[in-house]
Amino acid sequence: MPYTFSEENYLKAIFHLQEKEGTVSTNALALHLSTRPSSITDMMKKLSAKNLLVYKPYYGFSLTSEGKKIALTVIRRHRLWEYFLSEKLGFGWDEVHQVAEELEHISNKKLVDKLDAYLGFPQFDPHGDPIPDSRGKFAHVEHLPLTELAINQQAIITSVVNQSAELLEALNEKKIAIGTQVEVKKRSGFDLSLQARIRNRNLTLTEQIAKNIYVKKI
Amino acid sequence: MPYTFSEENYLKAIFHLQEKEGTVSTNALALHLSTRPSSITDMMKKLSAKNLLVYKPYYGFSLTSEGKKIALTVIRRHRLWEYFLSEKLGFGWDEVHQVAEELEHISNKKLVDKLDAYLGFPQFDPHGDPIPDSRGKFAHVEHLPLTELAINQQAIITSVVNQSAELLEALNEKKIAIGTQVEVKKRSGFDLSLQARIRNRNLTLTEQIAKNIYVKKI
DNA sequence: TTAAAAATTTAGACGAATCTAAATAATTGT
């Protein structure tokens, strides 16, 4: 029942890659975790011995339901702490991730549930990502990347998928945040950049930025 | 600058034993940390190599000023989290220690200082122990063990030194807490137990309990 | 269809933190 920091980080990373890419390769996971592929293989053996994932050498691996359950509790803790840091302590959304990366490993269930209650059972973290409840369930939001929003369609920003400090700072500068209303006025056929109307101002957003911003039509 | 959980736990334990007993022996430290004496010796070598303590085989060891500084930051974090758990999340004072034992190792300075500010710069933790400020300074309270309080002298409880869950539960049952007013009416010459008047009721306190309770005369 | 390239695993090593058992040093009591 008590998993190591490493085990939790691996399970969470696998869960995220599995969600985003559908599949997870040894190299992709090594890249994501900033480790070497051989370390991945080592850990896969340990985790499969604990029945947290199924692993066939050279065939790949995928989380068991127990493995998913653990990944979700780590994600829950991560996002709850991010919310706490942002809402109660006044951290910026570009700073919370790094700190939550450590706090997420404190596994006392009573702590997490009391924190959740204290925060008022928030549904989304500061990046717009849904926070699993104590049973691992979370709200689903119908959203699409800003790159696919129809011209002149009003929408609000629901989340930012890439949470690199650089991107978040760039968005801060442009005063773009979760909940901000946005409308695409024009999309360039040449570089796919777009002209957006945000807070009554016209901004140019590169494709690289736009594809990390998800929106919900209103 | 980044110390391991183990290193921090050792430094904190040495600091506490040094405060309470004046000196620290290998065996005492092993007992305190629930490890084996040989593990202590191993760690003493590591910590002295890092100049956090001075160590001469068979002669003992004591913290350098750098070692004390680190111990104090760990104690600061521990007590701030205890305060948070108690005041904000509603944990009982007999539950906070165990959780804080983990939270104390999250070393992000900005986190700790923002938490401190959020809590209103508390001076004492739920057990009455002083919380070091960001420079490592803390309030000093003139207090004495309840076993030494003069008969009929009014006093209030400032702290409880032994924080075993058993003792704290026993105190909860008797409705004894930090800040509770107390007066000793009689002290038995036979078993050193004492009759105390607390919340307008007369209670018998064994010596074992009384010596863990510290009070300040009023 | 097969050779080159890419992905993955294995072999062997290391540092951290711990342990047991044995050796050694310090203390104590007669």
Add this chain to the structure above:
DNA sequence: ACAATTATTTAGATTCGTCTAAATTTTTAA
């Protein structure tokens, strides 16, 4: 003063998580 006891250290092992370098398997593309 010295033998017995106690405290401490050393020797040697183990587990965890990681690494590099080499081997192996899979994929790709000529």
